[in-house]
Amino acid sequence: MKLALRELRRRPGRFGAAGLILTLIALLLMFLGGLLDGLIRSSTGAMYALDGDVVVYTASAEDSFLRSRIEPTLRSTVDGVDGVASSAGIGVVQLGARLADKGPRDLLDVVVFGPEAPPLGVDALPGDGEAIADTTLQEQGVQVGTELSVGPARSTLTVVGFVEDTQYLGQAALWTNPETWRTVLTDNRPDQQLGDGVFQALTVRVDDGAVAADVADAIDIATGRSTASLTVVAAAEGLPGVEQQTATFNQIIGVTVGIAVVVVALFFALLTVERASLYGVLKAVGARSGTLFGGLVLQAVVLSAVACVIAGSAAIALDAVIPPGSIPLRISGTRIGQSAVFLLVAAVIGCAFSLRRLLRVDPASAIGSGS
């Protein structure tokens, strides 16, 4: 083992080629993962911020706020279900918002939420005509006190605070109280206006100890299947594109890990060939094959770890220089760590390809070996 580490320290150039390629592959893994995280969070952040365990839509709405309508009578039925601690109405409207100092066609994409319960990270709902904005709007010049003219009716919303990580389908959320949302909806989307007490959906908090998925099923049974109730996680994953993006990117990441396995296998096979005579000598003086293979694995792991550190730094730098609003990259420690684990596992598996060759090295070959 010491020999393996000493070789890495004394002759780093020998491992430079494999290290460079592993760094690129690690960067690819982190970039792909970061892209997936960015895409998913920009779609689902607001859903995870909902203060509830279950989201209730009407059954025909196909899990879409815009097509769902929860009447007060239906809500009463939901409230009466065992396991339901409380419910809160919620409504959504997607609109363009204008800033006074921007061009007439330069609109911000916003989603006005009107929940009865404030989102996670917000203590209380704002007053009438006010909104708490997603922090991504700060990059567009929105500050506390900024007045946004929302929708074709130019409804005025004054920003009174910010909350992090509440984007919805790639658009920044503006959290208002239900009355303000209802006014904005009626003024800008008269064809979608709702009567008093009617919301697009409900968020439900379940009793302590109750299982959210079970309560969701109970709600749908109680309403005669006129509702489609989902846990918050399922509702977020059910948003358009989320499942497809996750599946696609995970497949690409999987194949990239496969490539890492092949690349590690290739370079360590080359190294093993190069050192065949040396291994013969080491075996002749008593070194066991397991020890030699352990050294090989150690080198691959150290090399991969160094590649991950460099790639992780590069990914963080990339995240910092990519302008907001272009590539939805979200590099997190978790993602870097996960990619590093993938690469380290790939390195160990890749090394296994050299095991057979290493076992076949005959100590007798040391005799008379001049090279």
Added chain:
Amino acid sequence: MFLALKELQRAKVRFGLLIAAVALLVFLILFQQSLQNGLLTSFVGAIRNQSAEVLVYRTDGRRILQGSVISPDLEAMVRSSGAAAEVARIGQGTFTVTPGEGGDGVPIETSILGYEDPGLGAPTTLVEGRLPEGPGEAVASDADAELGFGVGDTVTVLPGGLDITVVGLARDVQLNVTPTLFVTYDTYVQSVRSRNPDAGEPLPNVLALRAPPDVPADRLVDQVNGLSDELDTLTRADAADKAPGVAQVRQSFQVIFLLYGFVVPLVTGLFFLIITFQKASALTLLRAIGAPARTLLTSLLVQVVVVLGGGLLLGIGLYAALVRGRIGGIPLRFETTAVLVWTALLVAGGLLSSLFSARRVMALDPYAATTGAGVGS
């Protein structure tokens, strides 16, 4: 040459691993190219492949068909301006639809796009059947035919129960990664009413314009945009390319392609550099007994070409076998242009990267054979 092939035969694992790595990378690049094109087509194919040259959105619609609503005063403004030779309405909405018999019967989100004039909004890529000629008829995307949107299938708009029969299929006409139906404007209005009987007369989402003879589409765009800041007029290509998310998807994939594009020549180049170092003594000996440098160089290049060729063939074969069908609702297809472009790029990159090894081979000094040293020393 003989030596090059003999070495390939003898060192199957080494060269096999390299070919496998190149093949996997080629497959991944091509697969992602199909994915990118499929994704963009699924998002905006219905806009790109419809017949109207110029589309007028409401600025507040943020270039989303469904988000744009053209009010009567804005429509009157465009019509009375005389800028366009013809103006027609387009309406679009997302509906819950029960697919026809070919599908699994489970209701599915579907985009319905209604146009007034076949020359201003109808699909231009019909591959089967005909355009709708009356109420209750539609052209569907051919990618969705197997989901119950094939010719002859009757789909039902929920909850009202309006039946629409598919009479034609068009290529690359999806919208928002959902099954898409092109219908007459009247059928679109009926669909809206079927969903919500109280909806009244829906307003058009966009206006489709035909430019007068001798007026280019770009000038028409400027003229209509000059009428009001409330109007956001775009050519067909711009409407597709500037739709929300399209630029982001393109930029993201470009970075991914760039990284993968680097890995292939790097892996190939460094592999051959390492084995050139490893073979240094043998190559020097060959030079000493009279083998010309050109022969050794040719051997190297033959190996590079065999490895790249093998990797490309395997990768393209894998791509051809696996790319058919759909992934997450996105239709994928074999992209011949992408195959040709990437083959050229990767062969060029691979050969370029092997120049480092070639330089080493050319620098071999036959005299070094007498000292036992090679190029690496």
